[in-house]
Amino acid sequence: ETENSFRVAMDVYLYGGNSRSYALLTIINDEQPLEKSLSRGTKMVGLDAQGIQVEGQAFQPVNMGNTTISFQYPTTSIQSSHLTCKVGGLVGTGAENMKGCLAPNGTLRIEGFSRLFNYSYDPYTDNMNGRTIASMSIEADARMRTCRGAACPNEDFIKFYNYYGVSDYGHQWITAAFEKRSTVFKNGNADFSSYGYQGQREAIKKATVYMNVWMYAIYEFEDALNDCNSRCLQCNDNLAHAWDEGVAYYTGSLEGTTTTNNNYGGNGKMIHALADRMCGNFKTCGVSGDELATTTSKVNYDLLSQFVSGRQNLFVGNCVTARANRERIAQLMAIPLVQGTLRHAYIVEHLYANEKSKAEAATFAATVLPIVHALSPIDAQIIHDNTKVGSNTITNFQKVKEAFERNYKQMGITCKDVGGLWNVGTNDYYKGAAPCSDENSSPRELSKAVMVAIIVCVCGIALIAIGGAIFLYFRERAGTPVFTPAAVRAIS
Secondary structure (H helix, E strand, O other), X not given: OOHHHHHHHHHHHHHOOOOOEEEEEEEOOOOOXXXXXXXXXXXXXXXXXXXXXXXXXXXXXXXXXXXXXXXXXXXXXXXXXXXXXEOHHXXXXXXXXXXXXXXXXXXXXXXXXXXXXXXXXXXXXXXXXXXXXXXXXXXXXXXXXXXXXXXXXXXXXXXXXXXXXXXXXXXXXXXXXXXXXXXXXXXXXXXOOOOOHXXXXXXXXXHHHHHHHHHHHHHHHHHHHHOOOOXXXXXXXXXXXXXXHHHHHHHOOOOOOOOEOOEOOOOOOOHHHHHHHHHXXXXXXXXXXXXXXXXXXXXXXXXXXXXXXXXXHHHOXXXXXXXXXXXXXXXXXXXXXXXXXXXXXXXXXXXXXXXXXXXXXXXXXXXXXXXXXXXXXXXXXXXXXXXXXXXXXXXXXXXXXXXXXXXXXHHOOOHHHHOOOEEOOOOEEOOOOOOOOOOOOOOOOOOHHHHHHHHXXXXXXXXXXXXXXXXXXXXXXXXXXXXXXXHHHHHO
């Protein structure tokens, strides 16, 4: 890595290059550019630099008289060529593709208009992206907190807002890591000023997916539910497609269908791949969740079931059950985040406490701390204190493990779901890292067996006390009390 490589990476993070590409065109040489307004989605046609026709649509509504139009490029279902104009933050990376971009100057045919419109723009600076990894966090407040609808605010997002005190917590974490400075959160702050390239890379790379994309996937599922209508079946078809977007963000486009070279995360980069990698570390692969890295994680099997069920429920207007699917999805999606935190906390304390592993522990913890904090601020603080960014942090894996375990039940997950950290060298769990027992995963709550024993004992003591009182009463009535004053005994 170099300073320049991080600058390029930040440009891609901020400006994108692969999603919702559009050109910002300026209408020229027209006294009256638009005689009427354009709605989003209005069809347009222009030419690229080679004279080949490019069909697009209005990315945003345009008011009458405006001289600026946003031309959204078409997409295809073929992943390798889904966009023919890819610019944004990709300029200079070698990943840009300008073959399908509009020519710098040309004419535009717009649906509903009989005449052509002359335009001009800079293909390098005016080809932008409507969706970026940064925007997933920057726009989260409007989507999930101040939004309108039956499901607003989003209850999962509010946990993160309440903990960090800001809506764009993911964006703030990532930009602070890029700029090697401190965050300014209500809780869970991190100071990246002492980080080198390794620490920066891990804090940025993991937060982009496990903070920004993770919550954006939750948003897509919630957005599909927002307009669910149990009385209008045909109304729900588009919602079922919106649900698929949540699945897409969870899975990513690189996942593939098979593992390669013993890489049990496949080729993916998103949460689906993380779950499969973690199952190999925690022996939670397979349908039963007790296998090593030879198959898909149990988390992903369980999530696939919820994805399919939720989509079908939306399609037929079964809105209540679809909401239960969404809530279960959020619980399951937290499991690999917990596993990632545990794994790297163990590595930091017992294996190698280098900058890379410390950054991984801190970032994984940051992705799940708000969920724990909503249940137990004390346990969240324990986890943060033992994983936070800082050279003086002393990590105690056992404290982190126990703090998580005390909250599993309320998080909707189990000890079996999380598993234990597996040592392939010894074919056993690492010392102190075996799975907890679900009967003991909530020490603050007494088990049913203990409760029954206590009740039996209390009832037994109560019966003995009552029997003793009756016995004393009748002895007293008979004139032969069990207890008499010492003076009376002496006289008798």
